[in-house]
Amino acid sequence: MNSGIKLKKTKREMFKLFIFLSIIMLLAAIMVVVSKSPVSSIIHLIIAFLAMAGHFILLNAQFLAIAHIIVYTGAIMVLFLFVIMLLNLNKENEPHKTLTTKLAAVISGGLLFLVLLASLKGVNAIKPLNKFDSSIGLIKVLGNELFTKFIFPFEISSILFLSAMVGAVLLAKKN
Amino acid sequence: MNPVNFLLMRHELLLTAVAMIILIAEIFFSGEKKGWIRTLSISLFFIITLIGFLPVDSGSLFGGMYNTNALIALMKNILNIGVLIVMIQSNTWLKKEQNNYKTSEFFLLMISTLIGMNFMISAGDFLMFYLGIELATIPIAAMAAFEMHKSKSAEAGIKLILSSALSSGIMLYGISMIYGTTGSLYFSEVSEAYTSSALQTLGFIFFFAGMGFKISLVPFQLWVADVYEGAPINVTSYLSVISKGAAVFIFTIILYTTFNYVSYLWQDVISIIAVLTMTIGNLFAIRQKNIKRFLAFSSISQAGFILVGLISGTQMGMTSVIYYILVYIFSNLGAFGVATAISNATGKENIDEYNRLYHTNPKLSLTMMLALFSLAGIPPVAGFFGKFFLFTAAAKQEFYVLVFIAVSNAVISLYYYLLVVKAMFINKSDTPIEYFKSDFMTRLGLLICIIGLVVTGFASYIYEYINSLSFGSL
Numbered sequence: 001m002n003s004g005i006k007l008k009k010t011k012r013e014m015f016k017l018f019i020f021l022s023i024i025m026l027l028a029a030i031m032v033v034v035s036k037s038p039v040s041s042i043i044h045l046i047i048a049f050l051a052m053a054g055h056f057i058l059l060n061a062q063f064l065a066i067a068h069i070i071v072y073t074g075a076i077m078v079l080f081l082f083v084i085m086l087l088n089l090n091k092e093n094e095p096h097k098t099l100t101t102k103l104a105a106v107i108s109g110g111l112l113f114l115v116l117l118a119s120l121k122g123v124n125a126i127k128p129l130n131k132f133d134s135s136i137g138l139i140k141v142l143g144n145e146l147f148t149k150f151i152f153p154f155e156i157s158s159i160l161f162l163s164a165m166v167g168a169v170l171l172a173k174k175n
Numbered sequence: 176m177n178p179v180n181f182l183l184m185r186h187e188l189l190l191t192a193v194a195m196i197i198l199i200a201e202i203f204f205s206g207e208k209k210g211w212i213r214t215l216s217i218s219l220f221f222i223i224t225l226i227g228f229l230p231v232d233s234g235s236l237f238g239g240m241y242n243t244n245a246l247i248a249l250m251k252n253i254l255n256i257g258v259l260i261v262m263i264q265s266n267t268w269l270k271k272e273q274n275n276y277k278t279s280e281f282f283l284l285m286i287s288t289l290i291g292m293n294f295m296i297s298a299g300d301f302l303m304f305y306l307g308i309e310l311a312t313i314p315i316a317a318m319a320a321f322e323m324h325k326s327k328s329a330e331a332g333i334k335l336i337l338s339s340a341l342s343s344g345i346m347l348y349g350i351s352m353i354y355g356t357t358g359s360l361y362f363s364e365v366s367e368a369y370t371s372s373a374l375q376t377l378g379f380i381f382f383f384a385g386m387g388f389k390i391s392l393v394p395f396q397l398w399v400a401d402v403y404e405g406a407p408i409n410v411t412s413y414l415s416v417i418s419k420g421a422a423v424f425i426f427t428i429i430l431y432t433t434f435n436y437v438s439y440l441w442q443d444v445i446s447i448i449a450v451l452t453m454t455i456g457n458l459f460a461i462r463q464k465n466i467k468r469f470l471a472f473s474s475i476s477q478a479g480f481i482l483v484g485l486i487s488g489t490q491m492g493m494t495s496v497i498y499y500i501l502v503y504i505f506s507n508l509g510a511f512g513v514a515t516a517i518s519n520a521t522g523k524e525n526i527d528e529y530n531r532l533y534h535t536n537p538k539l540s541l542t543m544m545l546a547l548f549s550l551a552g553i554p555p556v557a558g559f560f561g562k563f564f565l566f567t568a569a570a571k572q573e574f575y576v577l578v579f580i581a582v583s584n585a586v587i588s589l590y591y592y593l594l595v596v597k598a599m600f601i602n603k604s605d606t607p608i609e610y611f612k613s614d615f616m617t618r619l620g621l622l623i624c625i626i627g628l629v630v631t632g633f634a635s636y637i638y639e640y641i642n643s644l645s646f647g648s649l
Contacts, residue, residue, distance in 0.1 A: 163287035167317030
């Protein structure tokens, strides 16, 4: 009985945390689009990614959270920053969009948002297939799955990396 | 697991082995000896194509992630033939000094995309399918940017990688919706759990958009003209024939197995998209001056015709689609082969530069005419039977309006295919392309296309064989 109340309390706490992270993420994501300077866009994108990692932890996916921070917030964002610094963006060479384009983009984006919201209506009816497993996001479980059940796609992706490497060599090669 | 079971993956294992051999051969054959790599790759690939025709068992590996049967092996063999022709056609172009030092990379990337396509066709779940489609797309972007010294080629590579990344993202979003609502990635399990709730329908539409990008259907076709024009002509032919063919194959399989219970859903979508694709592809093709852009828009409208057969959802629908892809490979590669030969010899790629070609190079003109007649669907050539079966399959399921529009579009397409023929045979020109003699490989590539066009048109055995393997969703 006592543990039941405790569980309920934890759930309420987690829900509060969920709302908190979601608000941060949404605000940061809006700022990415709205802010004028590309550098501040990137900084807000980093905040959004960090909040995303928080969501992963709430779902008990610790490895995914860490990998997300290392890969996205760490490596990819630094790359982005480098590109922006090298591109030397300023007001003059900013792509100019006509009012019609902007209007069309707003309308189609809004319609997509509406459709997405509408399609979420019947989702409550779907039951989760498996019972919740608290160890599901741990590295050990992930490694086990990756090297047993998903060994085949894992190996195929090595061909993908090899060909990507050869492609990069092709583009950089000089006679 | 018995290691012998891995022989089911024969196509992919052999291709991977050849890719590794080319990678190692690159160390030993450098500089002047690069010619050996071309010979090695083409002859090894020829052997693989032959081995592919050996009878194959049906079965699945890795818990159903990899499937194979006679139908899938047939699809892979069709792709193999196409890639072999593309490799033979690109031999002369790779010999040129500015391309010679990148020979092995070209073959390696081409083979790795083919591995991706084979895995994509053999996929039993969305994960393998997605990996396959990525492996089939990313290296092509590097191939499109092959001629880095030309800014158009680099632009084609960037355009291809950016737009395909976006389309993959949309498709992945769709797949995640399907996974989230059905709880499975396996095609067979998704089929049973698919109830066409709103979210699942949206997932399907996103998935469709991603596939539409790969097959270049109309709202998603904007990348095609620029990429086809900028990329080297052999890469363009590879993109327009092989990668489109592979995408059509897996799209057919997924529609007929995974979404088989909701055919009313995709039939509505496809009928509209097919009309748009045919019409817009045709209207834009009429205005093109550059042969590559011309063939790009013609390949868009061909994709629309393929959808007409796909829509029926019957066994005949699948047969006609596979048969049409086979014919399309020979006819389009024939047209591209002639364009490649002319481009290699003279560097000319505009249609009005083809004027009076018949008087100087009659054999090339006749080959081009045969290929274009096949694309247009003029009776004695294989393309006619291909279109005939596509339209019959749709008409049998009472899509009369769609078939009527498709036939009208076939007439429109006849007009612009004949414009090229007219340029070669009738138009006057003061400076026609001089007579030139192509080397052995170019002629071999064109000869295979001509033989393919005649044989697939007249040997009814091929159609019967495809029909015996196909299945319908209804």
